[in-house]
Amino acid sequence: MLEISKVDKVYQSRGKPPVHAVRALDMEVGKGEIVALLGSSGCGKTSTLRMIAGFESVTSGAITLGRRRIDQLPPAKRRVAMAFEGYSLYPPLTVRENIAFALKAQQLSYAEVTRRVEAIAQLVEIADILDSYPRSISGGQQQRVSLARALVRDADLYLLDEPMGQLEPQLRAVLRGRIKGLLAERGMTAIFVTHDQTEASALADRIAVMEDGVLQQFASERELKDHPANLFVASFIGEPPMNLLETEVAQADGGFRLSIGADLAFNLEGQTLDAAAGRALAQSTRLRVGIRPQKIAVGSGDVRVRVVSNQWLGDQSHVAGECDGRLLIAVTPNKITARPGDILPFALEARHLHLFGADGNCIHHAEAARP
Numbered sequence: 612m613l614e615i616s617k618v619d620k621v622y623q624s625r626g627k628p629p630v631h632a633v634r635a636l637d638m639e640v641g642k643g644e645i646v647a648l649l650g651s652s653g654c655g656k657t658s659t660l661r662m663i664a665g666f667e668s669v670t671s672g673a674i675t676l677g678r679r680r681i682d683q684l685p686p687a688k689r690r691v692a693m694a695f696e697g698y699s700l701y702p703p704l705t706v707r708e709n710i711a712f713a714l715k716a717q718q719l720s721y722a723e724v725t726r727r728v729e730a731i732a733q734l735v736e737i738a739d740i741l742d743s744y745p746r747s748i749s750g751g752q753q754q755r756v757s758l759a760r761a762l763v764r765d766a767d768l769y770l771l772d773e774p775m776g777q778l779e780p781q782l783r784a785v786l787r788g789r790i791k792g793l794l795a796e797r798g799m800t801a802i803f804v805t806h807d808q809t810e811a812s813a814l815a816d817r818i819a820v821m822e823d824g825v826l827q828q829f830a831s832e833r834e835l836k837d838h839p840a841n842l843f844v845a846s847f848i849g850e851p852p853m854n855l856l857e858t859e860v861a862q863a864d865g866g867f868r869l870s871i872g873a874d875l876a877f878n879l880e881g882q883t884l885d886a887a888a889g890r891a892l893a894q895s896t897r898l899r900v901g902i903r904p905q906k907i908a909v910g911s912g913d914v915r916v917r918v919v920s921n922q923w924l925g926d927q928s929h930v931a932g933e934c935d936g937r938l939l940i941a942v943t944p945n946k947i948t949a950r951p952g953d954i955l956p957f958a959l960e961a962r963h964l965h966l967f968g969a970d971g972n973c974i975h976h977a978e979a980a981r982p
């Protein structure tokens with residue numbers, strides 16, 4: 612449905628060095644799919660949306676929507692609806708007129724425009740301010756007007772830039788559910804930008820993780836957690852982040868011994884590794900291993916840690932412990948009573964390790980969680 616091929620964006624401003632905001636981006640989005648663009652500030656998310664919508668030119672590459680090449684078309688000809696991060700409402704028009712304006716090109720009857728505007732206003736909870744002007748409503752309300760103005764249109768693709776960033780958490784959760792329902796009911800294809808992993812997981816079928824203008828991985832949340840492509844995705848996705856540790860690699864008994872410190876080492880049996888991972892390990896002397904905090908058992912096992920902090924969050928404990936000068940974070944559903952300075956056993960199993968090569972790419976994934 613949407614195909615982005617080898618798209619680059621370089622901003623050239625007079626007197627300043629060029630900024631390479633998006634690099635060789637390849638992405639395909641299916642009809643009816645909801646995609647989140649996730650990444651830290653400045654990684655190129657907004658530039659990507661604006662190039663698809665036509666508010667920014669592509670420096671090179673192609674964008675196709677439903678078999679139409681759109682990257683050279685003016686925005687109005689692309690059949691793409693966008694809700695902007697900065698809202699971009701028309702100040703002299705009321706909220707109702709702002710939303711209805713988006714329907715002008717569709718030449719609908721007055722009754723149909725009224726019906727659609729009121730339905731979308733109800734959905735995003737702005738029905739009571741339809742006759743207000745943008746300057747007299749809050750930032751959160753303006754954001755919802757901008758969202759309504761995009762969603763009210765008939766378009767082939769909906770682009771939503773931080774659509775709920777200004778809303779308080781409760782309203783955000785309610786709207787998230789309603790918007791997901793609307794998109795699914797109408798089979799709408801959408802890409803939204805977010806900083807928020809919870810929002811990305813709750814709304815999106817697939818998540819595109821970007822860093823420094825480069826798409827790092829494009830997959831479901833489960834896949835990103837179980838099979839991170841590289842160190843960046845491994846450390847970016849998941850809360851708290853994956854524990855990452857430097858190890859020394861040695862061959863041992865038909866497998867490998869990964870030593871982190873005098874008291875922390877793992878034996879990996881050769882048959883648990885595929886051929887490529889076995890070759891990569893045989894050629895390595897050092898590599899990075901990762902283990903999710905949820906995979907470290909607390910209160911059993913033979914790794915002794917000195918507790919650094921222990922917090923009960925109401926439904927889980929986050930325990931940070933130090934072993935051989937390394938900090939390990941464990942998350943467990945049990946309430947742990949240990950205090951800083953106490954010695955506590957942690958259990959870490961070799962089957963839960965992800966292994967990363969010198970280039971940062973994952974060479975072996977931990978055993979996936981059973982459904």
Ligand SMILES: Nc1ncnc2c1ncn2[C@@H]1O[C@H](COP(=O)(O)OP(=O)(O)OP(=O)(O)O)[C@@H](O)[C@H]1O
Pocket residue numbers: 622623624630631632650651652653654655656657658659
């Ligand atoms: N018009 C512009 N001129 C020059 N540089 C720009 C322009 N717009 C964006 N950039 C730069 O391009 C890079 C990517 O910006 P972009 O806004 O796409 O990132 P982002 O991931 O959406 O960030 P944020 O989450 O903060 O909105 C940044 O380094 C930014 O400073």
